[in-house]
Amino acid sequence: MIDLIGINKYYKNAEETLHVLKDVNLHVAKGEMIAIMGPSGSGKSTLINLLGFIDRKFEGTYLFEGESLVASSDDRLSKVRNQTVGFVFQNFSLIENNTVYENVELPLLYGGYSFSQTKEKVMAALKRVGLEGKEDKYPKQLSGGQQQRVAIARSIINNPKFIIADEPTGALDTHTSEEIMRLFEELNQQDGATIILVTHDPEVVPYCHRLIRIRDGAIIEDKELSKE
Template identity: 80%
Template sequence: MIDLVGINKYYNTGDEVFHVLKDVNLHISAGEMVAIMGPSGSGKSTLINLIGFIDKKFEGQYLFEGESLVTSDDDKLSKIRNSTVGFIFQNFSLIENNTVYENVELPLLYGGYKRSETGELVEAALKKVGLEGKGEKYPKQLSGGQQQRVAIARSLIMKPKFIIADEPTGALDTRTSEEILTLFKSLNDDEGVTLIVVTHDPEVVPYCHRLIKIRDGAIESDEEVIII
């Protein structure tokens, strides 16, 4: 599904040039659940911005399902991103003044759906993440784990080809983290959802098929996870 070939990324700051990604080669197949780990400043965020079609200024080749999309104009790339990638963030990134239903519905409206067409899709997504009947509540009325489930439902609503989860358990306690990771594993095993999980938490790794370690902008190791 995803092929990065000889990727280099530079940032210019005044007179200085920072080499942020260094000769990155990476393949992720459909149906995989992959963990990406690395210290702060290692290039993780830059890498997932690139994979998620947010950043298209780099050297090298990014092939998605065999096709390079980086030459697409911003409008087209935005539409591709909305229909192809689901994003989940550490801080949930929910709109506080919108109900749970409205938060989950938003990508559909961006994607051109009419409000009259969204009901069944939103309810199905909420049911999938165990939030049936919570649509009229507001984020502040929910626990952290429930808010992350809303974010997961929102990420699934467009039936994306893959999901990027950036520190999805970072703001959660141990028990809630396990529940969210079990949900991820279920989505991956039962529905074939491709997941790329960026994390500092070693507890995430056993749920994944592969562990990719990145340091100083380069991939340090890429190994299958052996679950004992």
């Protein structure tokens, strides 16, 4: 599904050039669940921005399903991003003044659906993440775990080709983190979702098939994990 070949990324300022990704080669197959770990400043965020079609200023080749999208127009890239990638963030990134339903519906509206076409899909997504009956609530009325479930429902609403989860358990307690990771595991095993999970938390790693460690912009380890 995803092939990164010889990726280098530089940030330039007035005084210096920072080499933030160094000769990164990475293959992600459909249906994998991958953990990416590394210390702060290791290049994890840069890597996922690149994978999520947010950043396309890099050297090397990024092939998605065999196609390079780097030269695509901004409009096409936005459309690809909306329909292809689901994003889940540590801080949930929900719109506080919108209901749970409206938060989950938003990517559909961006994708050209009318309000009359969205209800069945939104309700199915909320049911999938265990939030039936919460559609009229606002984010502040929910626990942290429930808010992350809303974010996950929003991330799967367009049946994306892959999900990028950036520290999805970082703001949650241990018990809630386990619940969220079990939900990701279900999405991966039952729905076939491809999941790329960035984390500092070693307890998240056993849920994944593969561990990639990144340090100083380079992949220093890429290993298969045995599932119990």
